[in-house]
Amino acid sequence: MRHLGFAVLCVLSLLAPSLAQAQGPCAHDALNQKVCVADPAQRVVSLSPGATELLFSAGASAKVVAVSAWSDYPAEAADLPQVGDSNRLDLEAIVSLAPDLVVAWVDGNSRSQLERLSDLGIPVFWLAPRTFDDIAMAVSDLALLTGSPDLGNERAEAFRAEMATLKAQYADARPVKVFYQIWDQPLMTVNREELISKAITLCGGVNVFGELPRLVPRISREAVLEANPEAIITAGSSDDRQWLEAWREFPSLAAIAAGNLFLEPPDLLARPTLRMADGARHLCQTLEQARANL
Structure with a gap:
């Protein structure tokens, strides 16, 4: 397999100049690079679970030939061949699939690795949604590159309308001070630039760690006690509720006094995809319950 992959790399290197000159549908990616395909892409490799989901939302499900590990939504994505994860990609396997588009994730994939694909003339489209509109634009752009622009625009506009x-609906809601816990050891949260925090703001919440400089900062339990959130939220299955229950050790916390410990459905907010509308709606309902408890 290794020799086959090397041979394919060599062949593609000869074709790279002609491929690089392809001018069909074009879109600008998260690196502000103009990415073009000769015709709507027919063989697409997705290198993150979020990219996989966005491609399916863009109407490209039949054109996705391989995905990264943990690509489990929609369900049919789990049946596709996998070409690695955020730690290691199998470039030979990717090249052997002869993709005419690779979709990568800025925060998860190695830029130096994927530059090798770009050097071979394989278009690489980078995603890094930081706003709700970025999610909508990603769907529109992927739909354009894969031949379903009308469908992509329709779904993007529906998402914008939902948000x-x-x-x-929650513009005048009473503010609720929120601590959103994404990990336990080390204790971690999100700052205001992360989409989960933007959803909290959308619902009338206030992220008590929103001003921290890192996107996903580590914090101490003392910092949480000092911030005194009125609601503590995490996402996961019932097994993850132990993270919340641990805070009952501090009955003086406003969230504990009010009984405001909440477990959100996993994935809906964790992945920046169209399902974030469902996640935000659920989160808004959660914060309404928190207000009622205060």
Whole structure:
């Protein structure tokens, strides 16, 4: 397999100049690179679970020939061949699939590794959604590159409308101070630039660690006690509720006094995809319950 992959790399290196000159559908990616395909892409490799989900939302499910590990939504994505994860990609396997588009994730994939694919003339489209509109744009761009622009635009606009409705619905809601816990040891949260925090704000919440400089900062339990959140939220299965229950050790916390410990559905907020509308709606309902408890 290694020799086959090397041979394919060599052949593609000869074709790279002609491929690089392809001018069909084009879109600008998260690195502000203009990415073009000769025709709508027919063989797409996705290198993150979020990218996989966005490709399916863009109407490209039949064109995805391989995915990264943990690509489990929609369910049919789990049946596709896998070409590695965020720690290691199998470049030979990717090249052997003869993709005409590779979709990568800025925060998860190695740029130096994927530059080798770009050097071979394989278009690499980078994603890094930081706002709700970035999610919508990603769907539109992927749909354009894979030949379903009308469907992509329709789904993108529907997502924008859902988020706008939520924003209007909770614009005058009583603010709730929120600590959103994403990990236990070490204790970790999100700052205001992370999409989960933007969803908290959309629902009328206030991220008590929003001003920290790192996107996913480590914090201490003392910092949480000092911030005194009115609601503590995490996401996961029932097994993860132990993270929340541990805070009962501090009955003086406003969240504990009010009984505001909440477990959100996993994935809906963790992945920046169209399902974030469902996650935000659920989160808004959670914060409404928190307000009622205060």
